[in-house]
Amino acid sequence: MATANGKKAADEDSTFFYEDEDNLKKLCDFLRSKEGPSVREAIEMDKRVHYLKGEKLVNFLVEPKKGAKWPSDLPRFKSRPEAIAVCKDLCRYQFIHRSEKRGKGDLIVSRIRDFDESGYFTWMYEGDKTFSHMMTTLLIGGFLFCTCFPIWPNFLKVFVWYMSVSLLIFIFFLITVRGIMFMFIWILGYDCWFLPNLFDETLSFVDSFKPVYSFEKTKDGQLPYRIGIAVAFFSFCYWAVTQPSEFDGFKQAQVDFIKDLYEGTLLSDMSQKDKENIDKPKMPSLDDLLKKLDSEDEEVDQLSEEEQVEDLFDKLMDEEEDIDEDEE
Numbered sequence: 001m002a003t004a005n006g007k008k009a010a011d012e013d014s015t016f017f018y019e020d021e022d023n024l025k026k027l028c029d030f031l032r033s034k035e036g037p038s039v040r041e042a043i044e045m046d047k048r049v050h051y052l053k054g055e056k057l058v059n060f061l062v063e064p065k066k067g068a069k070w071p072s073d074l075p076r077f078k079s080r081p082e083a084i085a086v087c088k089d090l091c092r093y094q095f096i097h098r099s100e101k102r103g104k105g106d107l108i109v110s111r112i113r114d115f116d117e118s119g120y121f122t123w124m125y126e127g128d129k130t131f132s133h134m135m136t137t138l139l140i141g142g143f144l145f146c147t148c149f150p151i152w153p154n155f156l157k158v159f160v161w162y163m164s165v166s167l168l169i170f171i172f173f174l175i176t177v178r179g180i181m182f183m184f185i186w187i188l189g190y191d192c193w194f195l196p197n198l199f200d201e202t203l204s205f206v207d208s209f210k211p212v213y214s215f216e217k218t219k220d221g222q223l224p225y226r227i228g229i230a231v232a233f234f235s236f237c238y239w240a241v242t243q244p245s246e247f248d249g250f251k252q253a254q255v256d257f258i259k260d261l262y263e264g265t266l267l268s269d270m271s272q273k274d275k276e277n278i279d280k281p282k283m284p285s286l287d288d289l290l291k292k293l294d295s296e297d298e299e300v301d302q303l304s305e306e307e308q309v310e311d312l313f314d315k316l317m318d319e320e321e322d323i324d325e326d327e328e
């Protein structure tokens with residue numbers, strides 16, 4: 001049944017079919033997908049937008065790019081005038097609007113509203129927002145979930161701890177192996193990086209893993225540095241071989257450190273109760289308050305005794321002065 005409807009839509013005149021705004025939305029969903037025409041990015045009214053030339057849009061409607069799969073429920077365009085007519089409807093329903101280039105990557109809204117193949121047109125239709133709304137909901141839910149960390153069950157806190165420690169160790173070993181591999185090949189006169197763009201903040205997450213490796217000859221003038229690094233590295237290797245006890249102790253210290261990380265015993269002088277309640281607010285108990293009051297009372301008593309001693313000393317001084325006066 002669906003195939004029959006698709007054939008009927010394909011045989012139908014595209015001009016009449018796309019007069020319906022809902023059918024235009026279906027066409028725009030296809031044009032805004034990966035199968036649609038390629039677009040460029042620019043800034044218009046302080047907002048990042050996608051635009052393309054009118055001629056490019058018409059050419060795609062008449063003859064889609066190679067490999068593009070035209071939806072079976074949308075009729076194809078038989079002539080260029082039919083495609084231009086639909087493009088005018090896209091402007092009329094404000095799925096796209098005409099723009100003018102003010103500079104490289106900079107657009108402004110054009111006062112001319114009519115469709116023209118020589119003009120530039122910016123997409124106003126953003127397509128189906130279901131995925132975007134779902135991701136936004138997940139982001140908000142994840143944020144609220146993280147802020148409720150103090151009331152998480154203990155097993156979930158332990159799971160997050162193990163995951164965090166594992167990720168930290170993985171990143172550390174990745175950086176270490178990456179650096180050692182580069183050093184070995186750099187000493188031989190070549191620059192070889194595994195995942196060279198891994199820490200490039202200007203790239204997206206996916207592009208940070210491209211390419212997998214890079215290999216090129218080092219620049220001139222680095223021979224003294226390569227010799228110095230080679231001497232230092234092989235000196236370390238010689239020390240590790242000739243002083244096995246010290247090196248074994250160094251290795252054992254690292255193993256113990258990782259073991260303590262996973263077991264949560266780095267802070268050995270902290271009681272188990274304090275470690276379990278480390279994320280809870282520190283409120284003094286009744287016993288602590290009573291002890292504090294007792295200590296304050298003792299301080300007051302001590303001060304009163306000191307004052308008594310001072311008074312006794314003053315009295316003695318006064319008596320001595322009186323005795324001196326009587327003798328005179």
